[in-house]
Amino acid sequence: MKKLNLSRLLLASAFLAAPAAALDFDTLPSVRELVAEAKKSEVSAPLPGAPQDARVLKEWTIMVFMNGKNNLSEYVIEDMNEMEVYGPTANINIVTQAARMKESAPSYPGYPGGGYDDYPYGPTVPHPGWPNPYWGGMPPMMLGKRVTTVKDASTDWVGVRRYEVTKDGENGSLSSKLLADLGTVDMGDYKQLVEFGKWAKTAYPAKKYMLVVWNHGDGWKNKAFGQPVLKGISYDDETGNGISTVNLGRAVREMGGVEIYASDACLMQMAEVAYELKDAAKFTVGSEENEPGDGWAYDYFLSRVHANSGNLKSEVMAAAAVQGYKAFYAEQGTAATQSALRTSGLATFKNLLDQWAELAMKEDKVMVKEALSGATAFGGAGSRDLIHFMENVHGKTKSRALKTRTVAVMNHLYNKVIVDNGVTGEKFKKVYGVAAYLPTYSYEADYDELAWAKEGKWDEFTKWLTAK
Numbered sequence: 001m002k003k004l005n006l007s008r009l010l011l012a013s014a015f016l017a018a019p020a021a022a023l024d025f026d027t028l029p030s031v032r033e034l035v036a037e038a039k040k041s042e043v044s045a046p047l048p049g050a051p052q053d054a055r056v057l058k059e060w061t062i063m064v065f066m067n068g069k070n071n072l073s074e075y076v077i078e079d080m081n082e083m084e085v086y087g088p089t090a091n092i093n094i095v096t097q098a099a100r101m102k103e104s105a106p107s108y109p110g111y112p113g114g115g116y117d118d119y120p121y122g123p124t125v126p127h128p129g130w131p132n133p134y135w136g137g138m139p140p141m142m143l144g145k146r147v148t149t150v151k152d153a154s155t156d157w158v159g160v161r162r163y164e165v166t167k168d169g170e171n172g173s174l175s176s177k178l179l180a181d182l183g184t185v186d187m188g189d190y191k192q193l194v195e196f197g198k199w200a201k202t203a204y205p206a207k208k209y210m211l212v213v214w215n216h217g218d219g220w221k222n223k224a225f226g227q228p229v230l231k232g233i234s235y236d237d238e239t240g241n242g243i244s245t246v247n248l249g250r251a252v253r254e255m256g257g258v259e260i261y262a263s264d265a266c267l268m269q270m271a272e273v274a275y276e277l278k279d280a281a282k283f284t285v286g287s288e289e290n291e292p293g294d295g296w297a298y299d300y301f302l303s304r305v306h307a308n309s310g311n312l313k314s315e316v317m318a319a320a321a322v323q324g325y326k327a328f329y330a331e332q333g334t335a336a337t338q339s340a341l342r343t344s345g346l347a348t349f350k351n352l353l354d355q356w357a358e359l360a361m362k363e364d365k366v367m368v369k370e371a372l373s374g375a376t377a378f379g380g381a382g383s384r385d386l387i388h389f390m391e392n393v394h395g396k397t398k399s400r401a402l403k404t405r406t407v408a409v410m411n412h413l414y415n416k417v418i419v420d421n422g423v424t425g426e427k428f429k430k431v432y433g434v435a436a437y438l439p440t441y442s443y444e445a446d447y448d449e450l451a452w453a454k455e456g457k458w459d460e461f462t463k464w465l466t467a468k
Contacts, residue, residue, distance in 0.1 A: 057205050057206065057207070058091050058092060058093055058204075058205075058206045058207070059091040059092060059206060059207050059208065059312055060091070060092045060093070060206050060207070060208050060209070060210060060259075060312060060317065061092070061093040061094075061095065061200060061201070061204045061205070061206035061208075061209050061210070062088075062092065062093065062094045062095070062209075062210045062212065063095055063096075063097075063196065063197060063200045063209060063210065063211045063212070063258075064083075064094070064095070064096040064097075064098075064212045064214055064264075065096075065097050065187075065193055065196055065211070065212065065213050065214060065234070066079070066080075066096055066097065066098040066099060066214040066215075067099050067187035067188070067213075067214065067215040067234045067235070067236060068098065068099050068100045068101070068215075069099045069100065069101045069160075069187050069188075069236045069237055069238050070101070070215070070216065070235055070236070070237040071237075072215065072216070073100040073101055073102075073158075075295065076098050076099070076100050077100075077155045077174065079214070079264075079295065079296070079298055080096065080098065080163070080165070080174055080176060081171070081172060081174065082297060082298035082299045083096075083165045083176075083298045083299070083302065084165060084166065084167060084168045084169070084171065084174070084175055084176060085167070085168075085169060085170060085298075085299040085302070086167060086299055086302040086303055086305075086306055087165060087166050087167025087168070087302070088165060088166075088167075089305060089306055089309040090309070091309065091312070092206075092305065092309075092312075093164070093204040093206060094164070094165035095162065095163065095164055095165065095179075095200050095203070095204055096162065096163045096165060096176075097160065097161070097162050097182075097187075097196045098160070098161050098162075098163060099159070099160040099161075099185065099187045099236075100157065100158045100159065101158055101237065101238060102158050150171075150172035150173045152173055154173045154174040154175070155172070155173060155174055159181060159182070159183055159184070160181075160182040160183065160184070160185040160187065161178060161179075161180065161181050161182065162178075162179040162180040162182065162196075162199075163176040163177060163178055163179060164176060164177040164179055164204075179203075184238075186236055186238075186239045186241055187215075187234055187236045188234055188235055188236030188239055188240070188241030188242045188243060189236075189239075189241055189243075190243045190244075190247035190248065190250060190251040191251075193213070193234070193243065193248075193251040193255070194251045194254045194255050196255075197209075197211060197251070197252070197255030197256070197258070198255050198256070201255070201256065208259040208260075208314065208317075209258040209259055209260075210258060210259060210260040210261075210262065210317060211252065211255075211258045211260070211261050211262065211281075212262045212263075212264050212296075213233055213234055213243075213248070213261075213262070213263055213264070213265065214264040214265065214295070214296075215233055215234045215235060215264075215265050216233070216234075216235050216265055216266065233245075233248060233263065233265050233268065234265075245272065245273050245276050245450060246276060246449055246450065246451075248273070248276065248277070249276035249277050249279075249280055249451070252277060252280035252281055253279065253280040257279075257280045257281065258280070258281050258282075259281070259282050259283065259314050259317075260281060260282070260283045260284070260285060260314060260317060260318055261277050261280070261281035261283070261284050261285070262284070262285035262286060262318075262321060263284075263285070263286040263287070264291070264295050264296045265286070265287075265291065265295075266287060266289070266290040266291045266379075267287065267288070267289065267290060267378055267379070267383060267435070268286040268287065269284065269285075269286035269287055269288045269337070269338075269339050269341070269433070269434065269435060270288070270383055270434070270435045270436060270437065271346075271349075271350075271353075271386060271434055271435070271436045271452060271458075272436065272437060272447075272450050272452040272453075272458075273286070274341050274343060274346060274434070275343075275346050275350065275450075275451055275452040276450060276451050276452070277343060278343040278344075278346045278347070281343060282314060282342065282343055282344065283314055283315075283318045283340055283341065283342055283343065283419065284340070284341045284343060285318050285321045285322060285338070285339070285340045285341075286338070286339070287325075287336070287337050287338050287339075288337045288339070288378055288383070288385060288431055288433075288434070288435040289335075289336070289337045289378045289379070289428065289431070290378070290379050291336070292329060292332075292334050292336055294328070294332075296321070296324075296325060297324060297325065297327075297328035297329075300324035300325070300327055300328045301320055301321050301324035301325070302324075303324065304319075304320035304323060304324050305317065305320050308320060315340075315419055315420075318340035318419055318420065319340060319419065319420040321338070321340065322338045322339060322340050322420040322421070322422045323420070323422055325338040325422060326338060326422030326423070326424055329424045329425075330424045334424065334425065335423075335424055335425025335426070335427050335428050336423070336424050336425065336428070337422075337423050337428050337431050338421075338422050338423075339418065339419075339420060339421040339422065339433035339434065340418075340419040340420045340421075341417050341418060341419060341433070341434060342416065342417055342418075342419050344416070345412065345413075345415075345416030345417040346417065348412060348416065349409070349412055349413060349416070349417055350452070350455065350456045350458075351456075352405070352408055352409045352412055353409055353456070353457075353458065354456050354457040354458075355405055356390070356402070356405045356406065356408075356409050357457050357458060357460065357461035358457065359399065359401055359402045359405055360393060360402060360461065361460075361461060361464050362399075363393075363397060363399065363402065365464070365465070367393075367396050367397065368393060368465065369440075369465070370392075370396065371389060371392035371393040371395075371396055372384065372389055372392075372438055372440065372465070373440070374392050375388045375389035375392055375430075375438070376388050376427075376428065376430045376431050378435060382437055382438065382439040382440075382444070383435040383436060383437055383438065384435060384436070384438040385430060385431045385432060385434075385435055386432075386434050386435060386436040386438075387410065387413065387432035387433070387434065388430040388431070388432065389436075389438060390406050390409065390410070391406075391430075393406065394406040394407075413433075413434065417434070418432070418433040418434065420433075421433035436458065437458070437462060438462065438465070439462060439465075439466055440466070441466065442466050443459075443462055443463050443466045447459055447462070
């Protein structure tokens with residue numbers, strides 16, 4: 001795995017140390033050059049390994065919190081079947097808390113097609129739901145799945161269960177070991193996520209832990225039921241609860257922290273979300289954009305885990321998730337985004353970005369808004385690719401100080417924060433790994449509750465940007 005070393009592109013340290021009067025900005029490399037992606041190394045997909053005993057201290061335990069108590073119920077079985085294609089390696093445990101319900105209420109009551117998320121002319125939302133009565137079955141985008149679910153006792157159930165994932169190859173039944181049937185559990189309560197994490201660490205101890213939260217997602221926001229946009233993560237339609245970004249950070253801290261936090265959900269790879277997790281997880285993995293209907297391709301992720309089983313450093317594990325996701329959607333011809341961030345660099349990143357925002361607020365707002373309108377936008381969270389936005393500002397501003405500060409932010413991001421970035425599709429050619437809240441109409445007061453807003457100045461910048 002390689003990442004871009006911007007310090008090599010910034011005319012070396014002499015450039016960074018030169019006094020402002022001595023700088024020749026006409027000779028500076030473009031920000032496009034500075035943030036061009038390094039070529040990612042590919043790994044082979046080996047044959048699945050044999051199941052192993054999980055009851056000893058291992059290198060990793062992967063914990064997947066699968067909230068299908070909504071219109072994602074069928075996807076629980078699909079994704080667990082994908083996990084079983086390869087299963088764990090000899091030095092890894094994989095455990096899930098999987099929840100399903102019989103039928104989900106429509107997300108948009110009164111909309112054509114019954115108000116389900118898969119209505120083709122409705123809002124763009126994560127993981128298109130079903131059933132839509134106009135389609136009479138599985139949504140067209142879900143046809144041709146790689147694993148065909150078998151209707152038997154292993155797959156035809158509702159409730160909340162815990163499993164130890166085992167290998168069974170291309171088998172539509174669930175062969176994983178059922179550990180517990182928890183009955184009725186609120187999967188939208190962050191305390192349940194804490195309990196799952198603590199249980200997994202006790203029952204399947206490891207040197208490092210990776211937590212995946214699997215569900216709908218909407219970046220930093222909280223879900224407002226009955227509204228046309230899903231907000232937050234892990235929504236339980238039976239209870240009406242979801243986990244806010246603030247409570248997500250609290251949950252991971254209360255379970256004792258993890259090495260890697262990952263969202264198999266939409267829009268979650270935002271600076272605001274990563275910053276909330278910076279003291280609880282060393283790395284975050286997620287998508288800047290809405291995930292396509294398949295979400296993570298777990299067999300593609302685990303194939304790379306198996307291929308690198310002798311060198312599963314944290315950066316390698318995070319990159320396996322990013323590159324597996326990218327490889328699957330590249331094969332499908334589907335535009336998608338996924339990246340991995342290192343949280344130890346976020347505090348300095350925030351400080352540098354605060355300095356950048358102070359300078360940007362002295363600029364002509366019309367120019368900044370033009371830069372914003374040209375930046376790659378994502379659906380549902382008021383978010384845009386932060387680097388693309390700053391690239392546009394760099395190209396438009398005449399301020400040498402702002403140009404210099406832009407380069408400093410980019411240099412830090414690529415050297416200290418962005419571990420890997422995988423995108424597919426022409427529409428995402430300007431997506432570089434981290435999104436941020438950049439509303440175009442009005443500022444949302446709930447944003448004030450985030451640590452990113454309380455400790456930084458991005459809230460002041462977005463208020464300035466949206467002020468009439």
